[in-house]
Amino acid sequence: MAKENAQVDEREARMGRRVNGKVSSLLTEIEKEDIPDRLLDLARQLQTALNDKLAR
DSSP states (O other): HHHHHHHHHHHHHHHHHHHHHHHHHHHHHHHHOOOOOOHEEEEEEEHHHHHHHOOO
């Protein structure tokens, strides 16, 4: 049972890293564009929230 939980935790961690990497890439692209500051702020908040969730 513990082994199954460890496998699930590892899959979730890998998915979280993959998602966080994609968010970082998107933020980099957003920063290059001429967009409203509010959109950039929301994107940064999303990245912060994802990082906080992964840290738990």
